[in-house]
Amino acid sequence: MQVPPATHPSWSDLLTGKKAQQPAFMAARMFIVRCRMELTKNKFNADEVRKSAAQLRDLYVKNADCPSVKQDLATLLS
Amino acid sequence: MRDHMFTVQEVEALIHRGDGLLLAGQEPLLRRLPRGNWIGGTIPYFMAGEGGIVDHERIFVHELPFGLRCQGVRRYGSGDIDRVYADLPADGFGVIIMPATSPVHLAFALGAPNFDQFAARPLVGWVSGVHLDDLGTKSPKVFDGTTGEALEEKAVVMHVSVPKGKVAELGVLNIFREGNGPAINFLSSGFSAKEVEVDGKRQNFAQYIKKNGLDTRLPLVADYCGTPINVSYQAVDDANGEVFFYAPVYAGMPYRHAAPVGDYVTEFTSQLPKDLGQRTAFSCNCILNFLYSNLEGKKTANIACPITFGEIAYQLLNQTMAYVTIDSV
Numbered sequence: 001m002q003v004p005p006a007t008h009p010s011w012s013d014l015l016t017g018k019k020a021q022q023p024a025f026m027a028a029r030m031f032i033v034r035c036r037m038e039l040t041k042n043k044f045n046a047d048e049v050r051k052s053a054a055q056l057r058d059l060y061v062k063n064a065d066c067p068s069v070k071q072d073l074a075t076l077l078s
Numbered sequence: 079m080r081d082h083m084f085t086v087q088e089v090e091a092l093i094h095r096g097d098g099l100l101l102a103g104q105e106p107l108l109r110r111l112p113r114g115n116w117i118g119g120t121i122p123y124f125m126a127g128e129g130g131i132v133d134h135e136r137i138f139v140h141e142l143p144f145g146l147r148c149q150g151v152r153r154y155g156s157g158d159i160d161r162v163y164a165d166l167p168a169d170g171f172g173v174i175i176m177p178a179t180s181p182v183h184l185a186f187a188l189g190a191p192n193f194d195q196f197a198a199r200p201l202v203g204w205v206s207g208v209h210l211d212d213l214g215t216k217s218p219k220v221f222d223g224t225t226g227e228a229l230e231e232k233a234v235v236m237h238v239s240v241p242k243g244k245v246a247e248l249g250v251l252n253i254f255r256e257g258n259g260p261a262i263n264f265l266s267s268g269f270s271a272k273e274v275e276v277d278g279k280r281q282n283f284a285q286y287i288k289k290n291g292l293d294t295r296l297p298l299v300a301d302y303c304g305t306p307i308n309v310s311y312q313a314v315d316d317a318n319g320e321v322f323f324y325a326p327v328y329a330g331m332p333y334r335h336a337a338p339v340g341d342y343v344t345e346f347t348s349q350l351p352k353d354l355g356q357r358t359a360f361s362c363n364c365i366l367n368f369l370y371s372n373l374e375g376k377k378t379a380n381i382a383c384p385i386t387f388g389e390i391a392y393q394l395l396n397q398t399m400a401y402v403t404i405d406s407v
Contacts, residue, residue: 041330058198
């Protein structure tokens with residue numbers, strides 16, 4: 001299953017909370033919360049959101065075989 | 079259910095076989111073991127086949143199942159623990175053990191989410207401890223089995239490779255949920271707090287706990303995108319108005335006092351994913367669950383694991399069972 005590019009809006013929507021659905025992949029949950037704490041401090045600066053989106057995508061690429069990652073790719077990130 | 083409790087002689091035989099072993103037991107037992115592909119930590123509390131036990135004579139053994147292999151053991155101190163995620167093998171995961179209250183424990187607890195490559199690969203593990211009667215007189219330790227050394231100020235990490243066609247995934251089982259009370263916001267991150275904001279009103283947290291009669295055996299709970307993550311209370315110092323925790327609270331993260339739970343074993347069993355016992359390569363559960371829920375002599379389904387002073391699933395957790403499962407791709 002293809003992991004969408006970092007420019008796919010789903011990544012930033014997950015980070016900003018615009019996408020209300022929660023990821024199944026636990027690493028993503030923890031990473032998103034850490035990012036939100038930082039992004040809140042800089043008022044969701046667009047460059048920082050893009051950088052975090054690329055890192056979030058990287059988590060999914062590195063764990064692409066995990067059942068929860070596949071689930072997210074099929075539901076949240078399709 | 080596999081047997082996990084072994085005598086020193088039996089563990090020696092397993093070590094000589096050469097397979098990777100994850101060990102937990104009392105310090106004198108671990109000191110007697112030969113060198114080999116193992117890491118260990120001190121603790122005398124376990125969930126075993128016979129239920130919750132305190133055992134000073136045997137060692138708890140997680141043998142690496144499902145074709146997993148030990149790829150080596152690394153050590154980290156407080157100065158280089160920030161590399162722990164970046165160093166993890168691309169085709170596997172890491173199992174970490176760190177001594178409670180050591181500098182590396184504190185550095186990891188506070189800093190992990192900001193370390194390079196945080197959560198890029200699975201990191202699971204636990205915080206070693208001592209029998210509660212020995213608090214203050216004995217120090218928690220970890221062991222690097224490749225040298226046989228006992229370490230008080232370093233974390234040990236076993237790199238574990240996963241065979242082709244299999245995948246490792248971390249999970250947690252936490253019976254606690256956010257209660258209906260107000261959100262509690264901390265003004266700074268750390269293992270203790272004096273002032274908090276509750277409903278926008280700044281107040282002393284120790285006084286707030288007393289005034290509201292909060293049961294501090296229940297943790298604070300934060301919502302990590304649907305995963306409840308606990309921070310447990312260590313002590314409330316009324317005289318100095320300070321509250322201490324077993325894991326750091328983070329400024330900018332709203333917490334709520336946990337809702338009361340009924341019977342731990344019933345709740346635990348009802349939340350346990352089906353067949354988890356058959357798919358689990360490693361698990362650990364918290365000493366506070368063991369103590370507050372009187373787990374000695376009780377069984378928690380078919381889960382066997384060391385009972386620990388802190389659990390790690392990517393980052394430090396409290397009052398939670400952490401585990402890693404191996405599934406076919």
